[in-house]
Amino acid sequence: MNSKSLNRIPLYRQARQQILERLCDGEWQVAESLPSEWELAEQLSVSQGTVRKALTELVADGVLYRQQGKGTFVAPGADDWAGMSMISPGLLSESPDRLQREFLGVARGNAPDDVSAALGLRRAAPVFRIRLLWRLRGQAVALDEVLLSAERFPALDSRWLRQLPGVWAVLQQHFGVRLRVATEQWRAVVLERDEAQLLAAVSGTPVLSHLRLAVDVNGAAVEWRQRLCLTDRLALTLQHLPA
Template identity: 70%
Template sequence: MNAKSLLRLPLYEQIKLQILQRIANSEWASNELLPSEWELAEQFAVSQGTVRKALTDLVNDGVLFRQQGRGTFVAEALDDWAGMSMVSPGLLNEKPDRLAREFLGISRAHASEELAAVLGLRRGASVHRIRMLWRQQGQAVAIDEVTLPLERFDTLDARWLRQSAGVWAVLQQHFGVRLRVAAEQWRAVALSREEAQLLQAREGDAALFYLRVAKDMQGQAVEWRERWCLTGSLGLTRQQQD
């Protein structure tokens, strides 16, 4: 967003964007206490009420959190699972095992009509296509196919994806973009031959297909993600947010 566009926004929205940028630039780390509302108001040369409204919006967006009597803190950024976990049946009260990510590759493709409409692209626009495999205790349990607009992330490097915790971590660290889930849906599907081979399953086996669209903090759709999850001995759960 350029300076002219920024100035057209309401003042509290301008402050939100500046706070987000400072977080993206690592000025404040996860779980770090922000300066007081009065201090921020002085830094930004605005009223305390404007700062409070900006902070409240960021709390509602999950970027910040408040602790009574202590202040406002930077929340941990969500990972590629956005609060969801793979768990074994009967263990819902136990902490799920951490999934290991295996980066499979990145390629360029052209946006379909549906994808272009969702991400606000022209039909056939160039996009990044990223594939990853997720393992639980060594067992392949899910495949991700992530689509991002190439024009916005034209410098995206495979090395970053290979070395990071996931796509969302790369976007925040290298582009200052923090995502949140905007829409999601699930349905039962039969695995294709390619998906079955990657998951070490049989073609036609049942799987849970998950489709998700994520937006940046300014409300622009940025990510289209398709995920195939094995369901034979595992299930999905979404962590409760504090």
């Protein structure tokens, strides 16, 4: 980015980007307090008001959080379920059990047209296709298909996907990319034979398809994901954080 294009970016957005880069470089860890607004303003050579506006936007994006009278802290990154889980139908107060992840594999291929459009890639661009199986108390309950740009993440290693708790953890730890869900859709579909075998279900069983697009902190599309959920005995739920 040259100086002319940089000058066209609002000053608070430049400060926001510099803070993000320092976060991604590991300067501050999860739950660690950032320097005061005055200290950051001095470090970034901007006004305290500019820093406050940059921090407010990062708080809104879920990258940081504030505690009254204590300061601004680094928020933990969301996991692959982004606040969702599976619980007994109708029991809205039930505390969800932890889902166990099973890494099924990763393969390189070409993006279908709808995925290319969603991720802003050229037609048939190379992508990584990752499959994950989720279990609840040992029973398979959901199957994920995740597509990521192979050009943006050429160093993606299957060992990381085996070792870490999910795709989002890999992207944050190894690439400094934090994700949030930007848009999502739900609809009823039926299981194909391969999907049914992985979920230990009958081919043609109705399931809930949860299709979503996740973006990074700059709003760029990063991840396309379809999750197939068995909802004959369980319900998909979203745990809202208190305001």
